[in-house]
Amino acid sequence: MAIRVLIWNEGRHEKQNPKVAEIYPNGMHGAIAAHLRKSNEFTVSTSSLDDPEQGCSEKGINDTDVLLWWGHMYHDDVADAADSGHFSKIFRRLMGTTCNLKWREAAEREILWVTRPGHPIVKGIDDHFVIPTEEMYGEYFDIPEPMETVLISSFAGGEVFRSGITFTRGAGRIFYFRPGHEMYPTYHDRNVLKIVENATRWAAPAWPAKPVTFVNRKMGWV
Amino acid sequence: MAIRVLIWNEGRHEKQNPKVAEIYPNGMHGAIAAHLRKSNEFTVSTSSLDDPEQGCSEKGINDTDVLLWWGHMYHDDVADAADSGHFSKIFRRLMGTTCNLKWREAAEREILWVTRPGHPIVKGIDDHFVIPTEEMYGEYFDIPEPMETVLISSFAGGEVFRSGITFTRGAGRIFYFRPGHEMYPTYHDRNVLKIVENATRWAAPAWPAKPVTFVNRKMGWV
Amino acid sequence: MAIRVLIWNEGRHEKQNPKVAEIYPNGMHGAIAAHLRKSNEFTVSTSSLDDPEQGCSEKGINDTDVLLWWGHMYHDDVADAADSGHFSKIFRRLMGTTCNLKWREAAEREILWVTRPGHPIVKGIDDHFVIPTEEMYGEYFDIPEPMETVLISSFAGGEVFRSGITFTRGAGRIFYFRPGHEMYPTYHDRNVLKIVENATRWAAPAWPAKPVTFVNRKMGWV
Amino acid sequence: MAIRVLIWNEGRHEKQNPKVAEIYPNGMHGAIAAHLRKSNEFTVSTSSLDDPEQGCSEKGINDTDVLLWWGHMYHDDVADAADSGHFSKIFRRLMGTTCNLKWREAAEREILWVTRPGHPIVKGIDDHFVIPTEEMYGEYFDIPEPMETVLISSFAGGEVFRSGITFTRGAGRIFYFRPGHEMYPTYHDRNVLKIVENATRWAAPAWPAKPVTFVNRKMGWV
Secondary structure (H helix, E strand, C coil): CCEEEEEEECCCHHHHCHHHHHHCCCHHHHHHHHHHCCCCCEEEEEEECCCHHHHCCHHHHHCCCEEEEECCCCHHHCCCCCCCCCCCHHHHHHHCCCCCCEEEEEEEEEEEEECCCCCHHHCCCCCEEEEEEEEEEECCCCCCCCCEEEEEEEECCCCEEEEEEEEEECCEEEEEECCCCCCCHHHHCHHHHHHHHHHHHHHCCCCCCCCCCCCECCCCCC | CCEEEEEEECCCHHHHCHHHHHHCCCHHHHHHHHHHCCCCCEEEEEEECCCHHHHCCHHHHHCCCEEEEECCCCHHHCCCCCCCCCCCHHHHHHHCCCCCCEEEEEEEEEEEEECCCCCHHHCCCCCEEEEEEEEEEECCCCCCCCCEEEEEEEECCCCEEEEEEEEEECCEEEEEECCCCCCCHHHHCHHHHHHHHHHHHHHCCCCCCCCCCCCECCCCCC | CCEEEEEEECCCHHHHCHHHHHHCCCHHHHHHHHHHCCCCCEEEEEEECCCHHHHCCHHHHHCCCEEEEECCCCHHHCCCCCCCCCCCHHHHHHHCCCCCCEEEEEEEEEEEEECCCCCHHHCCCCCEEEEEEEEEEECCCCCCCCCEEEEEEEECCCCEEEEEEEEEECCEEEEEECCCCCCCHHHHCHHHHHHHHHHHHHHCCCCCCCCCCCCECCCCCC | CCEEEEEEECCCHHHHCHHHHHHCCCHHHHHHHHHHCCCCCEEEEEEECCCHHHHCCHHHHHCCCEEEEECCCCHHHCCCCCCCCCCCHHHHHHHCCCCCCEEEEEEEEEEEEECCCCCHHHCCCCCEEEEEEEEEEECCCCCCCCCEEEEEEEECCCCEEEEEEEEEECCEEEEEECCCCCCCHHHHCHHHHHHHHHHHHHHCCCCCCCCCCCCECCCCCC
16 A cells, blocks of 8 residues: 655745745645655655645544655744644654754755665665755754664764654654755755655554553453 | 752642541652752752642742652643643653553552663662552553663563653753652652652753854854 | 575474474474465575584575574574574674573563554554463663663563564664573464564665775865 | 773884874873873773783773773784774674774864763863864764764764764763874863763763672562
8 A cells, every 4th residue: 555645845935936936846845746756655745834724634644654844934833733844843842852953054065974874764875975055954953862863964064963863753753854945956856855755665654553542451451 | 069959749649638648748749858858969849739830930940950740630730831740741742752651550569670780870779679569550651762771660460661761852861760659658668769869860960061052153163 | 575584593402302392393493484484575494503504604694684593502502603592692792792681481471562562573463462481581681772672571470571672783673582482382472473574574674785885085085 | 989990002103103102202091191180080090002911901900990992003913802992892892883984094174063962971062172183084883873972073074973972781881982093182182181081980880780690580589
C-alpha cells in the first residue's frame, strides 16, 4: 500500500514575491510533490496555511502516514493545532525545547557531511554534498540530544549545524532536515530531493500498530 | 553556595485524608524537605497548589536551582505555567509526549534495580532495593528514549517500569523518579530519600551559564 | 533481492544432551532457520562451531547480510575472529564492555514488555508476551546505553532485564535479544520467532553503501 | 580527596623533533600537568611510552581516577593493555568501532562550537572559540552515537568534526576531545586547557562504587 504523504507549506511566499514564484512556480511544496510523485510508493497531497482549517483538518491528518512541514515567517499565524520547520509549533511541541538557533541570510555555501553512513535517509548520497547558495543556520540549536545525527553542515562563514537528525516520539519517527529557503533553489537540488524522499520512506509507519491502552491493570492477570 | 531547592506538592491529600496526614503530617514535601535540610548544601523551600500564584511565582522559579515536583490528582487545576509528576504539565511539555502509563493500586511490592552503577544519582545505593508497599506503574511509559536509564522496577504483579531516567533540555537536567504515593510511606524510605537527595545535587546547574544569544550573525565575524 | 541470513550456533548441546535433541532435533539454528525459510524474503544458511573455520569463513561472512548468533558454553572455544550471545566475543567487541549479567536456571516465568510500540522489531507483537519456562538474566547488564530499548523483562523471581535493545556501529545495526536456552522450547515460541524474523529484516542493510574512504584530504577541494 | 590524574603521552615527539621541544619543552603532558597542578583538586602524575611497563602499570592504573591519553604515531608500539587518542587501542576497545576519520595537516583555522551549553565540560567557555592553527579531522568519524555532543568543529577547508563527545561504559565516563597536535601550541590555549580541566573533573568517579557482583542468584531471595 502506498505511503500517504501530506506536504504542508505556508504557501504565501510564492504568492507575494515574484522572485520566489520564479524559482518555485508551484510553491516549494509543489517542487517536493513533483519529485515524490515520480514513485508509485507515495500518494502525495499538499496543503497550505490559507486552505480551510489551515490545511490541517483532523481528517486530513488521520489519512496521513508522513507529514512534511515547511514554515518560515508565519508560525504565529498557525493555530495551536499545527505549524513547523525548526520553529513550527508542532516540532517545538515534540521536542520540548525552544528549537532556537543562530542565522544569517547571505547566500553562502553550505557543505553537508554524512555522519551516519549507510543510514536509510542518506541512501545514494555521497560522503558529503554542497549547496552553493543557502541561508546559514548555526549552533547552538536548542534541541534535545538526537537519537541519530545523520548530517552536519559547515557554512562558508565558519558556523556548523546539525542539519539531519532523528528522534522518536511514541510510535512515530521524526526527521529534522535543515536546508531550504524560499529565495534559493534548494528544493530543486538532486541530493536534497533524494534525502526528502528517503526520509519520507523512513518515517512511514513500519506497521499499523494499534494505539497503546493505558489501563488500570488488575492483579492476577498473568 | 547552597543549591536552592523548591519542593512543590499539590498539598491537598494530607489536608483531605486523615490517613495521608498520619503518614505525612507535614505533607510529602515536608518529609523530603526535612531530609534535605539535614545537609547545608541545600537551601530548601516548599510550596503548593493553594499558595498564591499556585506556589509557582516567576520570582520563586527564578530563585530556584532545582525544582522537585510532586503531583497526582490535580494536574488539571494547575495553570499552564506549571504542574508535574509523570502527568505534570511541566514534564509533558519537556518530553513532547503524553507520559501515559499503566497502573494499579494494590499496595504491592516494588523492586528497583540499578541499571547504571556508579551514577551520581545512585550514590550509596546497593544493586537493588525493595519498597514493600507501592502503587504499580507499568510499561509502556510514553516518553522519549531516555539519555540514561538508571533504575528499572519490577512489581509483584509482573509489570516492569523505567523508574529512574535522565534527560537534558537546553542547559537543564531532568530526572524522573517513579516511587511515591500519598497512601504509602515511600518518602520515609531511606533509599528513596537518598536518591532524591542525590538527584537534587546532580540536577543543580554545573555553573551559571549565561543564556544563549540566538542572533542574526554577520558575515566576516571570524 | 533476498536478505542473506547466516544462523550460527555452537551446535554442540543438541549432540551431547538427548533432552536438548528432543526439543531441537535440528538444533536451535534449525528451528530458527525453519521459521525464516517460510518467507522468500530470506536466503538462510546455518553453521556451527565444529564446521571448517568454525563456521565463520571470511567468504561466508562477506556473503552474509544479517548474522544471527547463538552461544552459551563454548565462547572460549571460538577463535578471536568470531563468537556470541551476550558473552560472545563479537558482541563484547562491538559494545566495548564486559556484557556481564546476573543469572539463574530455575525454569521460571518471563514476561517481556514492549517499551517501544510500533517499532519494526515488535511488528505483530502485543504489548507483552509470556514465556512460561526460561533461564533468568538480571540487571545490571553491563552494556552501553542502548539506542533504543524495545523490550524489558520481569522474571518470577523479581529480577528485570533489558531483553530487546538496539545499537548502531558504523553502517551496521545490532539487535540483542535475550530469550533462548537449550533446555527450553523458547525457539518454538510464536512471539520469539516473530521477533527474530522482524529483527532480521530490520538489521538488513538499507542499501549497499560503499565503504567510507578515510583519506588524507587536500586543501582546496571544494 | 583530590582527583588522581594520570596524563599519558607517547612522549617521543618532543625528544625527536626540536620544533616540538620548542613548543612543549616538557612535552604535551607537561603543559597539561602544569595547568592542572594550579588547582589542589588534582594530584597529577605523568608517564609515557618509554617508561617501565609503557607507563601503564596495573598499580599505576589502579591508583588513577582519571586517565588522560594522548597518542599519535606510536599506537602500534603500545602493548594490548594500553594506548590512545582517537586511534588508541583503549578508545577503540571501548567504542567497538574503528574510530577512523579523514584528516589534513595544513595548519588551518578550527572553530569549535558549543552544542550543549551549560554542560560541566564547557564551564567558562563562550559559545565558540577559535584555534588559529590546527590539524584537520573530518567526518565521518567512525564512533557509536555519542551520549552527548558537546562541541562540533568547522575547519577553514570546509570539513566538520564532532570534537567533544561523551560516552559511558559501566561506571566510567569517557570524554573524547579532538584538538592537539605536537607541532601546534594547542595545549597552551586557554580554552583547550580549561576544557581538559573541566573534563577531568567531570570524568572523576562520582563515588567509590564497589564492583558489580555478577552472580548466580538463588530463587526465593526476596
